[in-house]
Amino acid sequence: MRPLADLLRALLAIPGAFARLLRQLLRLLLALFRPRPHPPDRQDKAAASRCVPIDDPAMRVPDPLVYSQQDLMARGLPVTWQNPDFTILDGGTPVGSYDLQPDHIYTVDVRVSNAAPDCPVVAMPVHLSYLDFGMGTVSVPVATRLVDVGVQGGPGNPSHVAFSWHTPAAPGHYCLQALLDPASDRNRNNNLGQHNTDVVQAHSPAVVSFTLRNETKREHRYRFETDAYVLQTPRCEDLEEYRKDLARHLVATPLPAGWAVELAPDQPVLAPGGLVSVTATVTPPAGFDGTQRINIHALYTEGYQDVLAGGVSVDVVKQP
Template sequence: MPGHLIRKPDPCIYSQFLLMQLNQPVTWDNPDVRILSGGVEQYTYDLTADTEYTVEITVHNSSRDKPADGTAVSIRWIEFGAGSQTRHAIADRVANVPIWPGTAIVTVPWRTPATPGHYCIEVELAHPNDGNPTNNLGWNNTQVHAAQSPVDRSIRIFNRYPRDCPPVDEGGGPYLDYRRAIYGWGALGAIGALLYAHVGHEGGMGHSYAVSVLAFYAIAAAAGLVFYRLHNERLRPRAAVARAATGGHADCHRVEVTVDSYEFDDATGKDFHPDTVFAGRTVVWPAHVDPPSFIFQPGEAFRDVTFHTDAPDDPGPPGHFNINVRQGGEPSGGVTLTITRGG
């Protein structure tokens, strides 16, 4: 039976990258990741070097039909910032997740690195029969600072493409062209053979009916492959001209940084409403990142930007700020800063 007709499990976690692709606001203080010490939740990035903590992961299953038994849970730490590419394994676990709204809790010990610094927890799920793998990756990337108005904090943004941009195949790429030729042009050729036979020319090619259909199918598919090859050769010079017009800087090296104060407010069942859960929120105090956008230079591994806010001096609740980073228009990562106030 075709896979898309079979009900499948869907293990998932709060995934900032999927939500950003859907143009939804996110927080990097992941609601499905907690850091514990002696059973007490800790501020994720107010941790002590070379100290053992417990990482607690909540794994969900959005399927109402199939439990997600045997879900692989990979927990890693990466250097604090946006877009860091170097992963260090903490542990791999297996979770049996019941159908929605059931969850599974995974806990692993983690000894923080001996070198003081700030680190991000990355959780990735995998299941051999996953119905939706796009919601399997989540980060927990936060910092806490005491307010000293004005507040200036450095945020490191890593270059996802420190060398050249990944190649982009014009017209959809060879795999898509292959499918178009085989399933599109070839199918049209087979239909043409059927019509040819229908009007009384079954023996027009000197072969059996089945061989005639296969011959038309193969000829049409081959013609489709030749067409896409020639078509893409014409497109490549145009793409080169477009890159030259932008000064030689490819889009994949352009970085854009935004700031908001969105806080995730989960709800289940009838209480869940997207307009409420994902309601955007502007910054609680005047805040910005300098620079808000830039272009990585060739070979540049990372760049530090500065977050600035004018926190009120009087006592009051803390302020939460999400710094969201896109590189080449794609989500690259982010940081949630919590600025506490006296009182």
């Protein structure tokens, strides 16, 4: 400490030297704390939060999708549970999903699209699984495949991914699920598509049973909605007919006159993980012949919103 005190006394004795030392110290401090100007082409990094999404126009994000019942119903649109993006083939020949053989190998073709106009999908995993026929039952993995999808309007969009599915040995009804698993995505709500249907002979009435499971962590009361919506390709020959067909896809098709659907139980209450077998009794009008699609949707209320738990599509067939 004594040498430092001697230095200070020497500087005080020489006013000019002390003033120069102070000026040098001030210049040094100003240089350390003065903000550095950004180069003209550099964007400011300042942000209001620590986690900042990268939304620069140079960043491109894909939007892979399949026909997703959850996403469409959340938008207020009607759905069918016979998914148009699924095709089941037996030796290369398409077959109906309602007439599958047990303990048999089929090919499941899943069509995948990309809504992004400026970013393709590269090596995206697609997971195929199946549920026991019902709503909210446990998923059983089948396989995972990778797929590339081009940009909207470009080649390779939509794309297809094929799976080999060995059906369970136990006869019954199963729901296939395809889950897209991209590394980045503009909208992850349209990544899950389900495909199930059942053909029931209308023996006045037709009866079908399915399982409802509560996959959430809270108790819920479930309710059911039914409609006769069928997905059809709009007619493109005439603009007015095209507009009419398109408008029909924006609202659910009510049950035709004379049809009745009874569900038992109609408002089951399930604890987390709880299961219940639900029986649907479909009564066609007298004199009915042909095929009629009936869609059954299960919903519960979370807060102020209705949440879709799952659904089934039933084709009621009556032959003369």
